[in-house]
Amino acid sequence: MLLGFVGLGSVVETAYLPALRLRFSNSLQCLGFDVDPAKQPDGVMRCASLAELLTQPLDTLFITTASLHHLEVLEQVLASPVRRIVVEKPIVATLTQIEKLKTLLVLPGAASRVLALDHWMARLGTVQQGLVDTVADIVRIEGFLQEPSGFNAAGEPIALNFATGEPDTRTLRHPDGVILDIGTHVLAMMRETLRYLGGNCDMALQVVTAKDRLGRDIRKGDLTTAEGEAHLQGQISGVPVDLWLNKYAGPSGGQKGLRIYLRDGRIISHDRRGAEDVLEHIDGEDIQRWHVPGSIYEHCLAGHILGAQSLFDRDPQEVPRTTQRRIEEVELLLTLQQQLRGPH
Secondary structure (H helix, E strand, O other), rough: EEEEOOOOHHHHHHHHHHHHHHHHOOOOOOEEOOOOOOOOOOOEOOOOHHHHHOOOOOOEEEEEEHHHHHHHHHHHHHOOOOOOEEOOOOOOOOOOHHHHHHHHHHOOOOOHHEEOOHHHOOOOOHHHHHOOOOOHHHHHEEEEEEEEEEOOOOOOEEEEEOOOOOEEEOOOOOOOHHHHHHHHHHHHHHHHHHHEEEEOOOEEEEEEEEEOOOOOOOOOOOOOOOOEEEEEEEEEOOOEEEEEHHHOOOOOOOOOEEEEEEOOOOOOOOOOOOOEEEEEEEOOOEEEEEEEOOHHHHHHHHHHHHHOOOOHHOOOOHHHHHHHHHHHHHHHHHHHHHHOOOOO
């Protein structure tokens, strides 16, 4: 299996490559290109240019650049013979890019080749365990992604790398605040869960609060400061939902999942705890618990993207439908950012 990566930053080094090594061992080879020559992760053979990479007989190509550059790379890749293209979340980063993306995907043969990735598509334990029968059983859902954070010398909160726990040296700027960057994860997982339970995928959200890294409100006209935390509220498939997003949740952070409240009083909790997912069925004092070890990327790549379980082989028609759902979610989140900050 020959894989290609456009963009060789931390997500490739700390998430993709460890997951690929664990699941596929020596059965694959990775090629890559990055505009920064200093990015040379072990296990990826660099190409001198994107054009050179696209001449290789790649089985799958991953677009893992910064989100603002996804679209320009995708446009070049679609002009190549590469048959399977996976774009990291969010698939694009502005509303203008959304419109251009839609134009690209109506070109003959384009939509069937492009899968918009959200690696939380692998987290459907609630459905897989049969803990809920239909969407009508659900009273409300809370989705949360509370990332652990550290402190700098001035005592201010700083983000930590999601895989290594080391301080994240990047300076995050709009549009890469929590609404778009990690809101995509939570919204996709909530929406996919409800879809599998018979929901219609309709959704409407509003911003209740949005604050920067230091806890200050995001103001109208601010097109620079990234949101550090946000609370979104609304409905998906008619079910009331709350999304709690925080990149600076402190040392006690790390909660990543869903809490589903059922009409009969039961609660289903799906959370990320350390190196495993934990699914709980809570019925009063009676708690059933399932543990799923391994990284989210590991389960997603092996269970949905590559090998015998690839969505491209298992259900080719679902590839463009999945991408369309991810586009709808990104468009909604970008619209919320417009409402929060003013037109831009």
